[in-house]
Amino acid sequence: MRGTELTQFLDGLIERIDSYIQSSDEPDQKTVDFLNAESRRKVTDLSLPLEGNGSQSILDDIDSFLRQCVKTNRPEFMNPLWGGLNIAGFAGEVISALTNQSMYTYELSPIATLIEKAIIERMMEIVGYGDGFGTLTTGGSNGNMLGMLCARQSINPLSSLDGFDGSKHVAFVSAEAHYSTLMSANVIGIGHQNLVKVSCDSRGRMKPQSLLEEINRVIGSDRIPFCIIATSGTTVRGSFDPIRELATIAHDNNIWLHVDAAWGGSCLFSKRHRYLMDGIELADSVCWDAHKMMGLPLICSVFLTKHKSILRAVCAHGDAAHYLFHEDSKDVDLGRYSLQCGRRNDSLKLWIAWREIGDAGWARMVEKYCELSDYLENLVIENEHLSMMSERKWSNICFRFEADGYDLNELNTEIRNRMMREGIHLVSRSNIGDDIVIRAVVANPLIDEEVLRSLIASVERHGKEIINQIPSEF
Ligand SMILES: Cc1ncc(COP(=O)(O)O)c(C=O)c1O
Structure with missing residues (x-):
């Protein structure tokens, strides 16, 4: 690809990148459209052709990928120990791939x-x-x-x-x-x-x-x-x-x-x-x-x-x-x-990001995440249906939904499964000793107090639906 064709292709690519990034904090968007592997395989063309599909297929394939991937840049993405999109780091990543050192x-x-x-x-x-x-x-x-x-x-x-x-x-x-x-x-x-x-x-x-x-x-x-x-x-x-x-x-x-x-x-x-x-x-x-x-x-x-x-x-x-x-x-x-x-070349993105915000910027980030974690911990403590499952020092918040007469491991597993199928708040199901806990992690720059309130509301709603305190949507 060269000349005008290349320019048009790059315009198309940048349009998609822009739209992916801009949609990261639009309300009422899913973090993932949950489908099991078998169903997803059925709705996606994964074949590798003997003859190439041509350059138009590049953008089509990118569209298909962007539609189906987990939107790790959404603020509700709190499952692993990372999330969000650092724009300076992203730029460094692109340049690393471009220059291929x-x-x-x-x-x-x-x-x-x-x-x-x-x-x-x-x-x-x-x-x-x-x-x-x-x-x-x-x-x-x-x-x-x-x-x-x-x-x-x-x-x-x-x-x-x-x-x-x-x-x-x-x-x-x-x-x-x-x-x-x-x-x-x-x-x-x-x-x-x-x-x-x-x-x-x-x-x-x-x-x-x-x-x-x-x-x-x-x-x-x-x-x-x-x-x-x-x-x-x-x-x-x-x-x-x-x-x-x-x-x-x-x-x-x-x-x-x-x-x-x-x-x-x-x-x-x-x-x-x-x-x-x-x-x-x-x-x-x-x-x-x-x-x-x-x-x-x-x-x-x-x-x-x-x-x-x-x-x-x-x-x-x-x-x-x-x-x-x-x-x-x-x-x-x-x-x-x-x-x-x-x-x-993994250092370029870190260097660019570090120069953008300096040590002071990293310190502010850590402190903000810890303050938001304090906030989430308090939401759990104040909620009559929830309990913290471990003392907290960092930004992992381990908690569970409680209900008399239920197997709490099964109950919390089901809550997490329903959240996953709903595809909005993604959190991890983890174990502390014999207890199954819900682990939310604050490590995503778009997380704010409102997102944390909506996370707690979601856990509470699913928990109550399962124990039939409110009608179930599933
Ligand atoms: C404490 C700890 N150490 C090491 C790792 C592994 O890191 P990586 O995924 O970068 O290999 C993880 C991953 O979550 C971790 O939590």
Whole structure:
């Protein structure tokens, strides 16, 4: 496509983008038209043709996609730990795709390399790492794996060359840690059985005393504790493990401390909330997703460590890639600090967004989300049919509908299912212990008090319909 045809196509594309963005806060719009996979397959042409459909099909296919996708930019989208659309980040994403840089060498992505280094250095400063380095990864899951790999490298510096006996090495996480830590245990070869889940207190925080007992048990069984993963912002409750206390235990026992701050890392911007990660500078590594609370388009995630040489050793590949890496640029090539070869330019969007609003803008965002979460928590507390299911520090609000004589797990599951089918307010169904809870997350710039009131009204209406206090629409 070239010339006038290209211009017309781009006009059509921009029109669609504009309409998608402008409709994000129009009233009475659905977040998704719920259809199960079988029904959706029936109403969508998914075939891949032998002969191409021609350029008109591009816009038709985009229209079909836009009609059917979940509108994650709607304020009622409160299901995962992210939502909304950061326009500066979106612009950066478009330019990244347009320019298609790959982050392995300075030679092939000069400006993007410097931007990524600037991001890493700034985030290290915020964390409190005077020295060190990092890399952008494919997400917090990968950041946790990299943390565990660095821990392995630290305890056994030859492991990247000779391998290691995974069955003898043990890592520790809280019982409420993200499931990616299990995948990390699998990938690095210790296996799920060697990932010890340390018990939590009633607020969902890892108990330091229990950690110590688990470490001693492992040492007593002739195995080697090598990694503790603390969580700053757990997935369900948004709890923050006590990093300072865990760091003391880690250092006393020569164990690497990695902090999974994929969700909670943004608290570091706010003077009011930074205390939640007190002691983070004592950890050996940390991962932090800018595609969660900071609202950057997926994917945008950073892994940082104090120990630059360990990250470099973990990612070392000798002289195998002579066609890419050369001695004279060894200090600027980011491909020496990453497990990937071809890698997207994910830092541009973060850099553009950060320059637009500065640290102060991120701090305001965090504080606004926490204030709205306070508001939502109060709506739950004041509502005679609802109960909070956990103490709250962050922007996860876990609650449920209560009714005498009903199985509350079934009742709340059904409420959530009905909300999903209705397609307006999207929230998560989660578990705390044996209880099923509704988890709403405030991490979307369009959320305001009115949206939160409508969320509560929706839960209440569905709950009452199910217990027949009001007539059912389903
Ligand atoms: C605490 C925590 N850590 C890690 C992850 C994984 O992050 P990602 O989806 O970026 O891989 C999540 C995802 O929700 C999370 O909640």
